[in-house]
Amino acid sequence: MSQKFRLIKSGYIDREKKISFKFNGKKYFGFKGDTLASALLANGVHLVGRSFKYHRPRGFLGSNVEEPNALVQLYNGAKTEPNAVATTIELVEGLVAKSQNCFPSVSFDFGAINNFLSKFFPAGFYYKTFMWPKSFWHKIYEPVIRKAAGLGVAPLKPDPDRYEHKFEYCDILIVGSGPSGLASALSAAKNGAKVILAEDKPRFGGSLLTDEVTIGNKKGKDWADEKITQLKLMPNVIVKNRSQVFGYYDHNMMVMFERTRDHIENPSQFTPRQRLWYIRAKEVIISTGSIERPLVFGNNDRPGIMLASAAKEYMKVYGVIVGKKPIIFTNNDSGYDTAIEFKKNGIDPLILDVRSNSESSVAKEAKNLKINIKFSYGVVNALGYKKVNSAVIGKLNKEKSGYDNLENISCDCICVSGNWTPTVHLSSQSGNKLKFDDEINAFVPNQSRQNESTIGSARGLFTLKETLEEGFTKGYDLSKKITGKDLKTPTPTSNERIYEQHDKFWCMPLPKKKNYKRCVDFQNDVYVSDIELAVSEGFRSIEHVKRYTTLGMATDQGRTSNLNGLQLVSNIEKKIIPEVGHTTFRPPYTPVTIGTIVGREVGKHYRPTRKSPMHSWHTRNNAVFVDAGLWLRPRYYKQNKETLLEAAKREATNVRNNIGICDVTSLGKIDIKGPDSAEFLNRVYTNSWMKLPVGKARYGVMLREDGVVFDDGTTTRISENHYHMTTTTAQAVNVLSHLEYYLQVVWTELNVNVLSTTEQWAGVALAGPNSRNLLSKLFPETDVSNESLPFMGFKQADFFGVPARIFRISFSGELAYEINVESGYGVFMWEKIMEIGQEMNIEPYGTEALSTLRIEMGHVAGSEIDGRVIASDLSLEGMLSKKKDFIGKRSLNRTAFLNPEREKIVGVVPLDKKTMIPEGSHLVMDENADLPNPKLGHISASCWSVEYNNPFSLAILKDGNKKIGVKLYALSPLKNKSIPVEIVSSHYVDPKGKRVRS
């Protein structure tokens, strides 16, 4: 099909560059500079979608972001994008789009039966109908409704495109490049302010692109082009098109997305698809313009019925006529612009004006052009199913409550103009409480709450002269405030058509005995009758009416429907609109692709990965890794076809029998220095620290102020005023903040400094009976005997030329040491130890074996210190000093903490000595008790005890002390298991701790 509706001239498209694209499987042609909408209209395609609920045929209503109907599915496969607004998609070669919400096709849609059944589907239908039986909702009603209603289809594969984030600061951010935005950008930039000018469309100029105006001695668009060129050359200005500022957040944080790639034919592989800008602006100027409102009449949602401003834009910007027999239906003078544009292009329009007359300059111009104008007339009903083909028009009676006469005239499009609604979304988001402007019958911004100024038609100022003046003044005033400079740019003279007052009449009454559907909200299929029903059923608050009818919801955010809905409610309620109020405007102003919000933080980049310096060695040696917070730690070192459990048993057994080496770099390490360090430790730990000698380590427990255990670890006195603290991997970050809080806020008199050194040290644990033997070979010059380096001892020594720290501490319960060297020497240390330890059968062990070893020893870790236990629950009451105060001590006499039947840590062994107990299982008395089965405790950690060769778990059990020897059940509904178990001591292996001291 050729482009039958393309004008020979006019428009800002590039006619040299023909572009082919596919819509609903059919190939069409358009030009570079077209949108998908303008290209389809050039080909005479109006039917683009089906309505949300009743599957009524729909065409284009608008020409920009206000479009409620023309939502399409773009492309296929992983690149597919649902709910793309056809009026904002720039045409590129090979574009593929199809209609949504229709089956099998947009032209023949089964769902349209809903329209004939529509009296059964009024507002609130779902709430009333699908209430019973309750069990049907989840399996039957919801899936069926979801399939029948709704918009596009989400892609099932990961998004292959790349998105970027960018942070920017400026003095003044100006949203919208229409006359007021351009004027303010120009005067602010010339006065030295750092300016960002953002325009959501590809072309700058806003209304200057379509209005018959002159500024200075230039046409509006030429003036805009010239000024944009000037601005782009200024070093203090960033000019961005295709950039939608969609959110206004606290402290003038503005968020904008820039479409960087989809409009480019052959983008480089490194071009991101979109870029999200976080802009912190000292001042924000909102010059977002205004959007035309539709008029409401019978079947006003048929394809071929669109906003007069949209029809004008298609002619002036794209050289496309939307019909050859147009009716212009208006309640104000701006509809005349569209009529004149048609006339200039050789098409005779008919103007129906609900007003009784207009003497404005634009109306006179129309009259002079001999355009047929019928005053006091309006469209009553549109005829034609998939495209309007005629209209019932009527002469309104004096009260505008009915018709003096009706007649039928043929047409192929109806352009409606119901006056202008300022685009106040961003102003409202900024916290500006809107006020109702009776003159223009719309809400406008009132008092700014942040550094925000709304100017031009976005605040209801509709003449070019005033708009320019305001723009130049505002730009100057704000920039002067910021830069202190005083260079004023004079406002140029301008020429424009003059408009008169509009008629507030907007909803055509139904003729007698007619029951036409009159659409208020196109996107959500909300009709006049739905709103009437909601109000008659008692929904008074506009927020309730919105939720009951869905008026103003979904992707178009009620841009074309909100005010008409409000007017209707206020009419029915006989209230004035300000009393009805308006619904809340929330970000985003236009839909934002989730990929853009996420940016590069996807997959592995979702959060940082922390790796130990020895990571490469682990990788080379078949380590299977596990996430431990941000850290990647070796879980086990796989040999042949071993399972996790087999490997953990092998590795743990080797520690018990020979020697193992484990990477413990991820352990939190905090360097503590200062003369008051001992006193500080004494306050943050529950046990006493005043007498710890240099060269010794001590185990400590920290509480929160509420008495709950916070963390545990060892701290070593390196020298007189220097300590080295270790924390659990999980709490490392929180412990540091905790220490800083007490030092900086609470006990400022203490002279102590703390610093995280987690990443500065590479750490290994050497555990097992051979460990001292190995240590003596690693440090031949150092005395590592039990006497010289006893349990909880510490030495600094030379490790083949590298300074090292040796701590005799043990998590495994075996004779064990930890060695730290500077991170850069981590691999050197590890390889040296492996080499020298070979003869003693050294093997690396991962976190699974590490857990096995600590569990069967009854050592607590993060799975027990879960933020709900106190020291005595973990049998750590011996750690609580009676002689001194410490953080959280005062809370320990809480009644619940003193309960003698409190939880206690215990060991759990399955009676069959074979079944592993799932972690998280509940311990209960009777496996068959009525639900909810009273819970006595839970399994916190499980392992296969290598010492006894049977499963062993730790549990936190109510009154656990008295339950040793008792038989219970471990229930795991998740794993569908019920396991008979016996309660034993948590110290399953070496309860006296002889090995660590050996």
Place this chain on the structure above:
Amino acid sequence: MLEIKCPYCGKRSQNEFSYGGDASVKRPELGKEISDKDWDDFVYLRKNLRGKHSELWHHVAGCRQWFKVLRSTATHEIFKTTKVNE
């Protein structure tokens, strides 16, 4: 996202900071007798006021200093930020 002026580093975005609660709360002195009620107030009870609120923030992704912020809980307006001892 708030913009907070760290007294040590200058203006930074909120995501560099973490919130630390009511700055007017004073931890009872160590080793001193204190009634159950006073201790309970200290550990658990906080005013949930609307309006000017003096609170602590921690510049965790910056200089790691704790400092005070006077902020409106209703509008998020920040009136001033000061060092803890100011």
